Amino acid sequence: MIEQALVSVENLAFVSALRNSTFMYPLVNAGHILGVALLVGGIVPLDLRLLGFWRNYPVMVFVDVLRITSAIGLGLAVACGALLFATAAVDYAGSLLFQTKIMLVLLGVSNALILGRVLKRQDIGGLPMKARMPLSLKAGAVLSLAVWISVLILGRLLGYF
Numbered sequence: 001m002i003e004q005a006l007v008s009v010e011n012l013a014f015v016s017a018l019r020n021s022t023f024m025y026p027l028v029n030a031g032h033i034l035g036v037a038l039l040v041g042g043i044v045p046l047d048l049r050l051l052g053f054w055r056n057y058p059v060m061v062f063v064d065v066l067r068i069t070s071a072i073g074l075g076l077a078v079a080c081g082a083l084l085f086a087t088a089a090v091d092y093a094g095s096l097l098f099q100t101k102i103m104l105v106l107l108g109v110s111n112a113l114i115l116g117r118v119l120k121r122q123d124i125g126g127l128p129m130k131a132r133m134p135l136s137l138k139a140g141a142v143l144s145l146a147v148w149i150s151v152l153i154l155g156r157l158l159g160y161f
Contacts, residue, residue, distance in 0.1 A: 005088040009149035031079035036155070038073025040148050042066035043112065050115075050133050059133075063119060074109065077117040097161060101154040108147040115140040 009015060018024050046062045048054070054062075084090050092098045118136055133141075 001094070003090060006093055007158055009086050009089045012086070015083075015086045018083060025084075028080050028083045032077055032084055035073045035075070035080055036152070039070050040073070040152065042068075042070030042073060043108075043144060043148055047072075047141040047144045049095070050137045052133065052138075059119070063116070067116070070112070073111030092158075094159070095158065097154050097158050101151055101158070104147050104151045104154065108144060108151060111140055111144050111147065115144070 010019075018028065040048075043066070045054075046066045049057070049059055049062045085098075115137065118134075118140065122134060
């Protein structure tokens with residue numbers, strides 16, 4: 001039943017057109033890469049700040065700017081990624097690399113939401129700029145870096161396996 005639904009997705013007219021297009025598939029792929037760049041490019045500096053880099057800058061400056069950048073990147077990556085998935089839905093759905101990547105994306109997003117709540121609850125904005133970050137935030141930042149780097153690696157491997 002699931003495989004039939006995936007085949008139906010692959011057979012949709014616009015998905016077939018996308019898969020066979022000389023220009024649209026690479027543009028959607030580029031959109032996915034741009035989304036990932038915005039997502040990870042926003043998350044990594046924030047994680048590094050939580051780990052103690054750039055202590056001369058308040059954490060909340062990073063949060064306020066990079067949260068928006070990351071959210072836009074996530075939206076773009078998911079939208080374009082869904083289109084890319086649709087072009088070979090059966091193959092991707094059966095791929096352990098893809099399944100792991102999606103699970104890690106869900107873990108990364110959940111971790112980011114939790115970190116956001118912890119930042120608000122602990123009133124990090126009220127801490128002196130040179131203050132040490134609580135261990136829970138540092139652990140979340142390390143997890144975030146590991147997860148998003150793994151997502152990047154798995155995403156690249158999908159093109160080869």
